[in-house]
Amino acid sequence: MKAAIRYYSKFGHSKQMAQAIAEIVRQNPLTVESPLAEQVDVLFLGAGIFLGSVNKSVILFINTLTPDKVGCVVLFGSSALISEPTKGMREALVKRGVKVYDKVFECKGAMGPLNSGHPDKHDLEALRAFVSEIVK
Numbered sequence: 354m355k356a357a358i359r360y361y362s363k364f365g366h367s368k369q370m371a372q373a374i375a376e377i378v379r380q381n382p383l384t385v386e387s388p389l390a391e392q393v394d395v396l397f398l399g400a401g402i403f404l405g406s407v408n409k410s411v412i413l414f415i416n417t418l419t420p421d422k423v424g425c426v427v428l429f430g431s432s433a434l435i436s437e438p439t440k441g442m443r444e445a446l447v448k449r450g451v452k453v454y455d456k457v458f459e460c461k462g463a464m465g466p467l468n469s470g471h472p473d474k475h476d477l478e479a480l481r482a483f484v485s486e487i488v489k
C-alpha cells in the first residue's frame with residue numbers, strides 16, 4: 354500500500370501528529386506546500402484551526418488532488434474551540450470528488466492556557482493506534 358503524509362501546522366501540533374503517523378506508515382511527513390509526487394492509496398492529511406478555519410494553503414493543496422491521484426484521504430486535526438477540526442477539509446475533498454475515510458482522528462490543541470500541552474503523549478498514542486488499525 355502506497356501512503357503519503359501532508360500537514361499544515363501553525364504552532365507545531367499537526368507536525369507532531371504527522372510525525373507520530375510517520376512512525377507507523379514509515380513515510381516522510383511533508384507540508385501541504387509539497388504536492389503529491391505520485392499516485393497513493395492512502396493520504397494522511399491534517400491541520401489545526403486558526404481563527405475558525407484551516408489555513409488557505411490546505412485548501413489549495415486539496416484543490417490539486419483528484420480521485421485518480423488518491424485512493425482515500427484519512428484526516429487528522431486538532432482545535433481548541435470548535436468540535437470538528439477536520440470538517441472543512443472533508444467538505445473541500447468531497448467537492449473534488451476525492452474519497453475520504455469515514456473515521457477521523459481529532460484531539461484537543463492548545464490555545465494559550467486552554468488545553469495546555471495538547472496534543473499530549475496520550476493523544477499521540479491514540480493517533481498511532483488509530484493509524485495502525487487502518488494500515489494493518
Ligand SMILES: Cc1cc2nc3c(=O)[nH]c(=O)nc-3n(C[C@H](O)[C@H](O)[C@H](O)COP(=O)(O)O)c2cc1C
Binds near residue numbers: 363364365367405
Ligand atoms: C492564536 C491561536 C488562535 C487559535 N484559533 C482557534 C480557533 O479559532 N478555533 C479553534 O477551535 N482553535 C483555535 N486555536 C487552537 C488551534 O487550532 C490548536 O492549537 C491546534 O492544535 C493548532 O494546530 P497546528 O499547530 O498544527 O496549526 C487557536 C490557537 C492559537 C494559538
